[in-house]
Amino acid sequence: MEAHTTKQDRIGARVPHDVYETLRRAAELSGATVNQFLVQSALKEAQAVIEREEIIRLSARDWTWLLDQLENPPSPNAKLKAAMERYQQAKCDDADSSFNWPA
Known part of the structure; x- marks a missing residue:
């Protein structure tokens, strides 16, 4: 052994x-x-x-609120839409970069 x-x-x-x-x-x-x-x-x-x-601890009330937000997210506002557009543009710019190597 x-x-x-x-x-x-x-x-x-x-x-x-x-x-x-x-x-x-x-x-x-x-x-x-x-x-x-x-x-x-x-x-x-x-x-x-x-x-x-x-560890994040939530009260029962906050837990219920969080689950509701995850299941029924609010519609994106103007700032979020603008941020998503900037993100998509940055992704496109990265795809065109000469630093991308084949996988």
């Missing part, structure tokens, strides 16, 4: 003694080593930060 090893990295931090004692006490109360406690706590906070930055 083949043993799988995972790459591990080291994290170190110097903290004031009173901070260390607080961390040590919390780790002891949770039944973990200081290192385990730090990693678990830091990972939990890191996941919360990533979720907060990457």
